Amino acid sequence: MDNGQQYAPRKMVQGNWTCSNCGNQITELPFEPDTNRPVYCRDCHRNNRRSGPPRS
Template identity: 70%
Template structure:
């Protein structure tokens, strides 16, 4: 039987990261790297706050 290795990501190429100096809109933590270029009109969350908010999104009811 062949060893099956699950891919680490479904992306073929690494995602572009944007460098900068931002603060989390929820906890104020410093953020120096984001997987998107912030537009300035939406809040930015650190990884921990993003995960908390993402979990709440699915548990609304």
Template identity: 55%
Template sequence: MAYNNNRGGGGGFGPRQMFKGDWKCSNCGTDIKELPFQPSGDRPIYCRECHSKMRPPRQSRY
């Protein structure tokens, strides 16, 4: 079985649909022009940098 490392959406589901718009990061106020989901308006959205800072560190698999 070959490993596919194309980073096109993970899990073998193909590329993700991206939603274009004019949003601001709820943490730092950076402009966000594209998201991999349609924001609902009732939850905060974060830029890539703030989102990566807020995520817990990944556990090693080995």
């Protein structure tokens, strides 16, 4: 479904991080990670969002 909105492509941050859940290596993220917060790979992030509480 095309609602006519165009979005600019995300700028990806290149680096080397380890997924806080499964230990897989992550080489790019759509944000600059905060060292005080966990970083998740795409699969773990998707699974965490599905199993989390509903967003309000």
